[in-house]
Amino acid sequence: MPLAYLDSAASAQKPGQVIDAEAEFYRHGYAAVHRGIHTLSAQATEKMENVRKQASLFINARSAEELVFVRGTTEGINLVANSWGNSNVRAGDNIIISQMEHHANIVPWQMLCARVGAELRVIPLNPDGTLQLETLPTLFDEKTRLLAITHVSNVLGTENPLAEMITLAHQHGAKVLVDGAQAVMHHLVDVQALDCDFYVFSGA
Known part of the structure; x- marks a missing residue:
C-alpha cells in the first residue's frame, strides 16, 4: 500500500x-x-x-x-535569546510571548528570564484558537523588551495579525521576533513591510 x-x-x-x-x-x-x-x-x-x-x-x-545562516528555527531563536537577549534584557524587564508558541519560542525566553530575573508574560488564547488581542495592550509597559510571536501556529494554523502587533510593540520601544517556520513556505514574506526586528525560519 x-x-x-x-x-x-x-x-x-x-x-x-x-x-x-x-x-x-x-x-x-x-x-x-x-x-x-x-x-x-x-x-x-x-x-x-x-x-x-x-x-x-x-x-x-x-x-x-542582514541574513544569518543557522541550522534551523530553534537554533535561530536560541541565537537571538543568547546574544541580543543576554545583552539587552535585565532584572525587572519583561518579554511577551503567546499561548500558541512552539516550545522553540518558549523555552529560550523562559531560560533567559530565569537567568536575569525578568518576567515572561503570555497572551492567552480564545476558544477558537485565536489570540485574545484585547489583552495585548495591558501586557506592554516601559519594561517590555521583546515580543516573541509566531507568524502561523504550527498546531492550530492560526495566522496572527502581525502588523498591528508589531506596531504596538514598537510604540512601547520593544523589539519583535517572529517565528516564521510555518509561514515562510505558504506566504510571500516581506520583512521590510512587516518591520519586525528578527524573522526566524528554516529552509529544510
Missing part, C-alpha cells in the same frame, strides 16, 4: 533535487568558506553568498548582510 505522508507541517520529506545537490556538493565541492584561497574554497564561498542573496530576495530583506 502506498504511503501518504501528512506530517510535513512538523518535518517535510526532502525533494530529490535537494538530496542530489547536497550529495554533489559533498562529493565534489566541499571546502571551508571564507577562509581558504584554493579553488574549492573560493567556489564554496561564492555559492554560499549567492544563496544568501537569493534568500534575502525571498523575504525582501534590505540587504543580504
Whole structure:
C-alpha cells in the first residue's frame, strides 16, 4: 500500500533535487568558506553568498548582510535569546510571548528570564484558537523588551495579525521576533513591510 505522508507541517520529506545537490556538493565541492584561497574554497564561498542573496530576495530583506545562516528555527531563536537577549534584557524587564508558541519560542525566553530575573508574560488564547488581542495592550509597559510571536501556529494554523502587533510593540520601544517556520513556505514574506526586528525560519 502506498504511503501518504501528512506530517510535513512538523518535518517535510526532502525533494530529490535537494538530496542530489547536497550529495554533489559533498562529493565534489566541499571546502571551508571564507577562509581558504584554493579553488574549492573560493567556489564554496561564492555559492554560499549567492544563496544568501537569493534568500534575502525571498523575504525582501534590505540587504543580504542582514541574513544569518543557522541550522534551523530553534537554533535561530536560541541565537537571538543568547546574544541580543543576554545583552539587552535585565532584572525587572519583561518579554511577551503567546499561548500558541512552539516550545522553540518558549523555552529560550523562559531560560533567559530565569537567568536575569525578568518576567515572561503570555497572551492567552480564545476558544477558537485565536489570540485574545484585547489583552495585548495591558501586557506592554516601559519594561517590555521583546515580543516573541509566531507568524502561523504550527498546531492550530492560526495566522496572527502581525502588523498591528508589531506596531504596538514598537510604540512601547520593544523589539519583535517572529517565528516564521510555518509561514515562510505558504506566504510571500516581506520583512521590510512587516518591520519586525528578527524573522526566524528554516529552509529544510
